[in-house]
Amino acid sequence: MKKTLAILLACLLLAAMLPAAMAEEAELIWYGWTPGSPVNESFIEAFNQTYPDIHVTWKQISIDDYDATIKPALANQGGVDLFQCSAGSANGGIEIFASQAIDLTPALIEALGEDYADKISETSLTTMTVNGELKALGVGTVYAGNLWINKDLFDKYEVAIPTDMESWKAAVKTFEDNGIIGFVQGAGQGAFNMDTFHAICDNVNPGQFTKACRGEVEWTDETFVTGLNLWKSLFDEGIMQPGALGIQQYPEANNMFLSQQAAMVMMGSWYTMNTLPDTMRANMEAASSTDEPFTMIPINFPDLAGTGNVGYMFSDIDYATAVAAAGENIDAATKFAVWLGASEEGQQLIADSLNVVPVLKTATPNWDAVQLVNPDAQNEAVKDYLANAMSNADNPRFGEISADLNQAMMDVLAGVASGMMSAEEGCEYLAEVQAEQ
Numbered sequence: 276m277k278k279t280l281a282i283l284l285a286c287l288l289l290a291a292m293l294p295a296a297m298a299e300e301a302e303l304i305w306y307g308w309t310p311g312s313p314v315n316e317s318f319i320e321a322f323n324q325t326y327p328d329i330h331v332t333w334k335q336i337s338i339d340d341y342d343a344t345i346k347p348a349l350a351n352q353g354g355v356d357l358f359q360c361s362a363g364s365a366n367g368g369i370e371i372f373a374s375q376a377i378d379l380t381p382a383l384i385e386a387l388g389e390d391y392a393d394k395i396s397e398t399s400l401t402t403m404t405v406n407g408e409l410k411a412l413g414v415g416t417v418y419a420g421n422l423w424i425n426k427d428l429f430d431k432y433e434v435a436i437p438t439d440m441e442s443w444k445a446a447v448k449t450f451e452d453n454g455i456i457g458f459v460q461g462a463g464q465g466a467f468n469m470d471t472f473h474a475i476c477d478n479v480n481p482g483q484f485t486k487a488c489r490g491e492v493e494w495t496d497e498t499f500v501t502g503l504n505l506w507k508s509l510f511d512e513g514i515m516q517p518g519a520l521g522i523q524q525y526p527e528a529n530n531m532f533l534s535q536q537a538a539m540v541m542m543g544s545w546y547t548m549n550t551l552p553d554t555m556r557a558n559m560e561a562a563s564s565t566d567e568p569f570t571m572i573p574i575n576f577p578d579l580a581g582t583g584n585v586g587y588m589f590s591d592i593d594y595a596t597a598v599a600a601a602g603e604n605i606d607a608a609t610k611f612a613v614w615l616g617a618s619e620e621g622q623q624l625i626a627d628s629l630n631v632v633p634v635l636k637t638a639t640p641n642w643d644a645v646q647l648v649n650p651d652a653q654n655e656a657v658k659d660y661l662a663n664a665m666s667n668a669d670n671p672r673f674g675e676i677s678a679d680l681n682q683a684m685m686d687v688l689a690g691v692a693s694g695m696m697s698a699e700e701g702c703e704y705l706a707e708v709q710a711e712q
Contacts, residue, residue: 301607303331306345307359308338308366309594310548310630313557321624322614329607331357338525339464341366349375349599356602357611360411362402362591362674364681365466369403369410369595371678376597378408382609386617395617396592399634402674403595410597412616415631417593418664419543419672420474422577426570426652428455428538437539438585439578440512447514450538456516459537461524462692465685470672471509471541472688474576476502477587477670485589487709488675494705503691503698505579510692520692530562535569544664545593547573547629550647550657554628570649573660588664591672593631629657632665683708 307315315333322331336344345367348355360369360376383391392400399413429436429446432453437443447457462468476484479501486492487499509515516537522528524541532540533549540546549555555568575585596612598605615621622638625631627645640661647653673681687701696704 300328301330301356301604303329303356303604303608303611304334304354305331305357305596305611306334306336306348306355307594308336308341309359310545310628311335314548314554314628314630317628318615318621318624321620322611325614325620326607326610329610331611338366338466339523342368342371345372349601352601352603355599356604356608358597358599359594360403360597361594362671363676364678365591365673365676367594368678369405369597372597373405373408373410375600376410377600377605377609378410379412379598379609379612380409382613383409383412383617386613391617394636396634396636398590398674399592399595399616402592411595412597412612413592413595413634414616415593415625415633416590417543417545417631417672418588418590418667419470420477420576420588420667421543421573421660422458422539422575423532423542423546423549423571423573425532425535425538426572426649428535428569434538436574437577438575439581440508443514443577443579444512446539455535456531456537458514458539458541459516459528459531460519460541461522461528462515462519462689463521464523464525465688466673467524467528467541468506468688468692469676469681469684470543472502472506472684473589473672474541474587475505475579477589478576478578478582478584479505479580480582481584481587482670485670485675487705488671488680490709490712494709495702499702499705500698501580503687503701506688507691507694507698508579515692520689526562533559533562534564535566543588544632544661545630546571547657547661550653551629552646552648555648568648570652572653572656586663587670588667589670589672590664590667591674592634632661677712679708679712680705 319331345358359367360372361367364370387394403409403411432449434446434449437446450457473484476498480498483492483498487494531537552568578585596615598608598612602608622633622635626633626638626640683705687704690696691701
């Protein structure tokens with residue numbers, strides 16, 4: 276009898292233990308667009324050091340195809356466990372996809388305590404909160420408004436770093452005389468045109484762009500007429516490469532810069548990862564380049580307006596991780612989202628990847644361990660760049676641009692660049708769209 280009872284108790288104990296052991300077993304599908312392979316796989320590998328039974332598969336989608344791909348995937352219950360979101364109404368916009376995600380507030384409280392808001396970037400929380408619920412957990416902040424240059428090419432051809440319109444034109448001409456594209460932009464991809472226009476407007480009159488997005492300033496303000504005319508001058512003066520309107524920033528412009536066919540490109544802080552040798556080598560190979568990694572450094576957007584207003588940057592949460600409400604492994608998916616966006620381990624990896632600025636305030640790049648392609652030329656330049664970026668406050672990138680205004684701005688920038696509309700007509704159209712909202 277005692278033996279039977281012992282066996283029964285052992286069976287009951289085993290039955291009680293099995294669900295707990297098996298609860299961690301999960302296969303997750305993670306949809307997103309950034310930063311891409313092999314970086315995301317390295318995050319998964321590190322995550323598995325803590326959670327070996329939660330298997331995550333990264334599914335990369337191009338920026339332009341993301342919304343069209345993720346909508347049916349989310350509708351197919353069980354097809355998505357985790358998906359990336361961005362601020363506002365850009366690709367993966369939280370305004371569009373919030374209804375498909377769970378509230379991560381309880382998980383964040385469990386991970387960081389009731390005072391979690393003091394430990395996480397305020398932007399990470401405010402931009403991803405919809406109707407009082409945290410629908411995605413930010414991973415890092417991204418900044419834009421600057422150029423990146425190939426310093427090796429600048430040194431080889433003794434080209435001065437451009438600081439205004441004339442020196443920018445001179446730099447482009449020298450490179451073109453030597454068979455190199457001076458500056459490349461995929462002006463067929465509207466989001467990056469908006470970055471360039473925003474940078475121009477901040478050069479003309481800092482802060483007016485953000486005020487206009489909020490409805491505090493009319494789009495017919497002289498700042499934007501001047502800004503659109505300066506945007507057009509990039510094409511008229513030959514700074515934009517021929518055919519710019521016919522190519523995309525990703526992959527074409529990115530590939531031209533990384534394969535050293537072009538000396539300058541309009542990219543933001545996410546490009547900092549290419550100062551790391553292994554990351555740059557992988558991205559160069561993806562751009563069909565067999566060259567060794569080169570020295571690239573960030574510079575201020577040139578002073579086109581002649582105002583002296585330079586160094587201004589704008590930011591958003593680059594991406595946040597949402598847990599699909601219809602997913603089959605919500606607990607496991609939540610563990611990954613919180614690990615990536617709120618754990619010391621996950622956020623330190625984010626910091627050291629130099630792709631985005633971590634949202635966890637205690638996580639900063641370990642500069643003693645981070646080895647750049649050319650430390651002598653890059654270390655201080657990158658440190659100063661990131662410090663300047665983080666000092667720019669209350670200047671959102673896309674976070675306060677509505678879906679309608681987003682589309683209107685892309686249309687206006689393409690129209691003005693191609694000569695199909697004047698700067699004044701473009702401003703009037705933006706004002707009309709803003710008024711309708």
